[in-house]
Amino acid sequence: MIKVFIPSDSGFKFFEPECRALYQRLQGKICDSNSFDFIRDNTFFYLFTDDDLLIGAIYYFVDSDGKLFLNGFAKRKMFEQKLRCLKLSTQWFDCDIYAQAQNRASALCLIKCGFKRCRGDIFCLLKK
Numbered sequence: 001m002i003k004v005f006i007p008s009d010s011g012f013k014f015f016e017p018e019c020r021a022l023y024q025r026l027q028g029k030i031c032d033s034n035s036f037d038f039i040r041d042n043t044f045f046y047l048f049t050d051d052d053l054l055i056g057a058i059y060y061f062v063d064s065d066g067k068l069f070l071n072g073f074a075k076r077k078m079f080e081q082k083l084r085c086l087k088l089s090t091q092w093f094d095c096d097i098y099a100q101a102q103n104r105a106s107a108l109c110l111i112k113c114g115f116k117r118c119r120g121d122i123f124c125l126l127k128k
Contacts, residue, residue, distance in 0.1 A: 002055075002084055005047040007040050012047055016040075018054050019047055026073045031102050039071075048074075048085040055081045058089050060097075069098045079109070086113045090125055097125040 005012040020036045032039065039045060043059040056074025063069050070089070074082050086109060090097055101107035101121050115123040 001051065002081065002088065003049045004085075004088070005049070007045055015047055015049060015054050019057055022054065022056060022075065023073055029102060030071055030073050031100070032071055046085075046089055048081070050078075050081050055085060058085060060089075060093065063098075067098050068093060068095055069100070071099070082109055083112055086110075090114075094127060096127055099123050 003011070005015065023036045023039075027033075034042075039059050039061075043061040045057060045059045047057045048055040054075065055078050056072060058070055058072035060068055060070050072086070074085075090113060097115075098118070099106075099110055099115060099122070101110055101123055107117075107121070107123065110123045111117075113125070115125045118124040
């Protein structure tokens with residue numbers, strides 16, 4: 001069963017070291033130069049688990065143009081769980097959501113969750 005933790009949840013602390021290590025290992029692939037502490041403290045940060053195993057995290061932030069963007073990172077070989085987490089998290093926001101796909105796998109995940117290519121590697125989930 002998928003569980004979601006935010007940084008203020010007591011259960012978050014149990015998974016935080018593993019999540020931090022995963023972020024640091026994948027940071028170059030998700031094109032985010034910010035530290036784990038920065039994204040945890042300055043975004044809408046959600047950590048996802050499945051049967052007490054870390055899947056990864058999705059975080060939302062507002063860019064300089066006022067658009068809500070998402071980014072995330074997850075363990076390999078958990079595609080179905082990633083899809084469920086992404087679909088679930090997009091339901092929490094009642095506005096358009098944007099994402100930049102850094103690779104083919106992330107583009108596929110976005111498309112399977114209803115995102116459309118807006119331009120180049122930018123995808124959008126239009127809700128208005």
